[in-house]
Amino acid sequence: MSFVLSEEQELIQETAREFVRSQGSIDALRTLRDQRSEPGYDTKLWREMADLGWTGIPFPEEYGGAGLGHAELGIVLEQLGTRLVISPMLSTVVLAGGVILEAGSPEQKQNFLTRIVGGEAVLALAYQETPRHDPWAIATTAREAGGGYVLTGRKTLVLDGAAADHWIVAARTSGEPGEREGLSLFIVDRDTEGVSIESTFLIDSRSAANLSLDGVHLGTDRLLGELGSGAEVLETTFDRAMVAIASEMLGGIQEVFDQTVAYLKEREQFGVKIGSFQALKHRIARVFCEVELTRSIVTDAWRALDEEDPARSKIASTCKARASDTYHLASNESIQLHGGIGVTDEQDIGFFLKRARVCELLLGDSSYQRRRFAELSGY
């Protein structure tokens, strides 16, 4: 992968584009929003996505996967982003699946990855506890007791957490909140005693639960990866997930930008197309530049992950920061350039604005990413 798609990748892109187009406009999203009920996504659609092989893109063939790269995953996510398709791709395939692929035992991989690939299980990664992304702030504890672990704490913004069959919970087996060391990962089944779920819906109509873990007893076989090695696993997974979500964002950015250019060519005021006004031309031309830069860095991040570029963490942060700022810019400019109709619910732009804000904050907004970049660079 070096900026230009291969024939195989173009085929994947075309399949995804057709699939998303066949869903029509974002009316499906309106329906889900108005229903406000779990699981919060269209299970029939999710089945189709699994049948197309998308749930297996990043997983090895031995688990039924396609053994493809981050580029192929990103290509599909970009297309899904153009119509704001709601699905557990991010929660199950990218985040939870990513953690299991990175740290799971052979049995755990066999058990969970095979079911993820088959579209038979939804998994959620429960890591966040603070309003702003801060992965080492985890205060949830996992105390060793009776030949196993007892988990106590609260998790917030667990994507697809209410519908999930299993949660992967990050908890502290040593150290204090704020420390990178001392984190461990556990697999918790849905019906486990001591877990209570609070179902919530976000501004972008996606489902994200709050979880309470009140003395949840787990056997040692529920530990995922080495004891105390959670931070490395999360960091690796987050790098990949930041790029994955930026890929989805790129699709939304391009769509909201294209719709705005089309509107500038169609809307008339003062007897002329508003796209003839220089004040508006310059605003949209600035957005164009940012869209191009975003496309470049997302594509480069796919390469960096697939080639295991030593700078991939910095590139992933650059990619997420850029996508966040550009989605913010493009959706906000779109509303302003649409004028009054831009703030109505009837117009689709608002859905992109809301999705943009959620995507910005997931896994760290651009301010967080810049701080991380500085730390990774040693200043």
Add this chain to the structure above:
Amino acid sequence: MSDPEDFRRETRAWLEDNCPASVRAPVADIKYLYWGGRRAEFLDDDSQVWFERMLERGWTVPDWPVEYGGAGLSQSEQRILQSEMRRLNCRPPLFSYGITMLAPVLLEYGTDEQKSRFLPPIARGEIRWCQGYSEPAAGSDLASLQCRAVLEGGEYLVDGQKIWTSDADISDWIFCLVRTDPSAPKHDGISFLLIDLESGGVSISPIPLISGASPFCQTFFDSVRVPSQQRVGPENGGWSIAKHLLQHERAMLAQAIPGVRPPKRSSLLDVARRSLNTPQGPLPDAGLRDELVQLQMDRICYRATLARNTAAVRAGKGPGSESSMFKLYVSELNQRSEDWRHRAAGTEGLGWDGEGFDPEEIQATRSWLYGKASTILGGTSEIQLNIIAKRVLGLPD
């Protein structure tokens, strides 16, 4: 065409035998390249030897036809030669606006006689050309230019003034846009003239800038006589030539020139480390740190865009619409970087000259000030935005 691998092998061997060692290193500034012209001087003896050897093979302008002083290389041979020169770090033997800007115009629009008369002296580095486009009252609105040329008995009588004529004071000839029909719509009354700067009635004065001395000049024409054979293209057909040439100029401005590498400067981080007295670890000024990361991330994204563009061209799929943002973005990014470098240095960057200030700091001050021109010359940022809106996004006039 010969076998490309043979050509590569022969080229490599010839360069290794003929490029003097001292020429296999970049110069610090474009002005140290050999520009040719009546008053040209070589940087040193090796530069002269290198120039003469390359000239003999037609390799000062390798892709030009042999009859005009080139070597008639195909595009792929030209690329091989360039890559072999890069491999050895060879400087270009001759660099000039005659080669980069005027020649593409002459090859496209010139008569056979004009090509034979003007191209060989460019190839041989005998005549140095400069560009006469802008006028005091015609900057971004270039087509409103007023410098008059009236045809009288086979000669144009030229009266008017050009500004921002880079290096006019050390050039021999100027290619100029002049008004030949004041009554026509502004784009339809312009012609493209070639004028010898030694003609009677030409006077030139350099323009000092906020950064100090500069290559920019004003050029005045007072009843200058120019034979009509020195008009390129049809009378009043100069505007399409001008646009063609501006595309070459923009492409040139967005590219690094081979053989030129500015001296290594402190990194932006080093500047902040010095002024904050923090040799290592986190920078204590969180705001400055955040700004620095933003600049670095912007640079990474810009480079990725250049790489994407190059990859698309190589794969036969491009260049895509991203090409239209390069000049706009890189000039603004450089300007922001220079501004940050100067501000981050603190009061150490406030010295103009003299003792007590580091030469690098004084240079940083000059670069910051000179950099203010980069978003103006070659089409202002606002003109670039107009171009994107019109040509890429297809927005109406």
